Amino acid sequence: MSDVVKNWAGNITFGARRLHRPAGLPQLQDLVAAGGPLRILGSGHSFNRMADTTGDLVSLAGLPRVVEISADRATVRVDGGIRYGELVGPLEAAGLAVPNLASLPHISVAGAVTTATHGSGVRNRNLAASVAAIELIRGDGELVTLRRGDEDFAGAVVGLGALGVITALTLDVVPAFEIRQYVYDDLPRASLEQHLPEILSAGYSVSLFTNWAGADINHAWLKRTEPMPEGLFFGARPADGPRHPVPGVAADNATEQFGVPGPSHARLPHFRLEFSPSTGAELQSEWMVPLDRALEAIDAVARVREQVAAVVQVNELRTVAADDLWLSMNYQRDSLGLHFTWIADTAAVLPVVAALEEQLAPLAARPHWGKVFTLDAPTVRSRYPRFADFRALVQRYDPKGVFRNAWLDDILG
Template sequence: MSERVTNWAGNIVFEARSVRRPTSVDEVRDLVAAGGPLRVLGSGHSFNRMADTTGDLVSLADLPRVFEVAAGRRSVRIDGGMRYGELAVRLEEEGLALHNMASLPHISVAGAVATATHGSGARNANLATAVSGLELIDGKGNLVVLDRSNPDLPGAVVGLGAVGVVTALTLDVVPSFELRQYVYDSVPRAQIAAHLSEMLADGYSVSLFTDWTGLDANMAWLKRASSLSGPWFGARLADGPRHPVPGMPAQHSTDQSGEPGPWHTRLPHFRMEFTPSAGAELQSEWHVAAADGLAAIDAVASIRSRVAPVLQVCEIRAIAADQLWLSPNYQRDSVALHFTWIADTAAVLPVVAAVEEVLAPLHPRPHWGKVFTTPGASIRAEYPRFGDFEDLVRRYDPSGVFRNAWVSDLLV
């Protein structure tokens, strides 16, 4: 490959022989029909080799933009290359909204959905649950259209790029709404122990942040419809804007003044007009059952002397249960512990393994797009429908066009 292509963080240099940038769905079909191997490269926000291939990387960024609001104004059809930032602005112009967004608005919709990426909120399911329809090119080059009447949809949505190339999606939408954002400093450990579930449910979206240098949480970020004043579970209102990583400048963070603003300007942690070119970081995340959230925090606290030296920040969030086969939130309300590590793979990987070891009794499910070391057999055991997903992949991609080493290690 003449160009050196990396993921967003720069920790993965792709081994592909070329990067293809089709400008039509027909071109995508031709690429797939040629036999692969190929993998789709979204916005590059995966931190492992999920998107890598020895064949062709396919970027859908140059597909014609599609934005079609349904007649009943309850769904929107978009192309497979669109990013959340653009989608959010266009929805707001229509007086519409998504039910939630991730912390970074610059990621591709199709990529986020395929990995069950999520925002926050005890009553909010992950981003993939908004998908009511998929249009994909299967491993034989056929265009397949799925909707909620098709029993394959719950398996294909969080498809890890192994089912097909998603060229269009239909998403549920809701009327536009406003939220306020507040940041509180120094959340006492005793309050977390006594009130974790209340904390994570005390807003439309709630995040606790800690650097694990102590047992208290550094901050709480609350995105709410109603106003707040005074202390919050013993924490004090921040005296100015904050960045999620302690000590980092806050100018790129979303508004924290408590003033109401459109949903898409409050739900992400970062402003849409700030486009990061690269991230000097690695990321990991594990989901446990909501009832085990405090136990998970205690488990990480037991090894915080190992975690803190290689950590930038850890974010703790709640996500509602869903019925998507490979969602980490499949059939269980969840608490997720997200780790933003320093950009040092050799130093971070042993700590990742240590976190996995202390969380193992709680049956954690790792975020598919992050750094983890758990073997495929252990991951498969945590998903009751994993066998059904493997059957789905065999039906949709019998020749292994979309297979790579990462997928092969995961699937039987």
């Protein structure tokens, strides 16, 4: 491969022979028909080798952009290479919006869907749960469409790239709405003990940020459809200036705060589309635990607080509602997500990741598919009741292993 291709964070250098950028579906189908191995590269916002391959990488960024709103204005059909940042503008122009967004709008829609990536909110499901139909090229080159309610649908949406190339998605949309964002400093740990459910449900989307330098939460970020009452928020003070999620980092690339209303797509993400998201040089991990055991999870992290504090930039606590997608981290359970942005030092981070996983084991924590984790594959499989069904689905859709790689071989067993 003439150009060295790395993931977004730069911690993974892909071992592919070639990188293809097909301009249309016929070229894409020809690539699949050639037999692989192939892996699809979205925005590269993954932190492990799930997208790596010794064969060929395929980027769908060159496909023609598609934003087709249905006649009833309930759904939008998009191409497999579009990013959320490219989608939200046309939707806003039509008076529509997606129900929720991840922390940054720079990621590809298909990549977010196939890994069950999410935003936050006790009533908001992950981004994959908004999929009403999925179109993909299977390992035999056939283009198939699955719709919500079809037999294979719930197994195919969060597919880890194992079933085929996602060429288009149909997503649920809602009437456009505005969000106001408020930030509070120094939320006392005692408030979590006494009021955690109320805190996490105090907005359309709520995130708590801590670097574990102490017991308290550094910042509480509330994204609301209604104005926030003046005064303290469960003991936390209104921020006296704009904040970045990582304590001490300049807030230039963070979305607007202080309760200024704006389109949902300009407030639900933490980071502005026109800037580089987050801090850039970092690793990320995330685990989902049952929401009704959230305090146990926070206590579990606190038991290894000093180890975490030595290598973490920030830990975000957020909620995701349950869904019925087989490999969703939120399958059949409302969840608390424990998202860690680490320093860019794999050797220093991995022992801490393992220590956290040991502490979270009694909660059957499910790691985010696209992030750094050390759990062995049998343990990961055991936490998904429909995993055997998913494995059978992969065998039917890709019997020759066109889309397999070493990471998938390990996960699937």
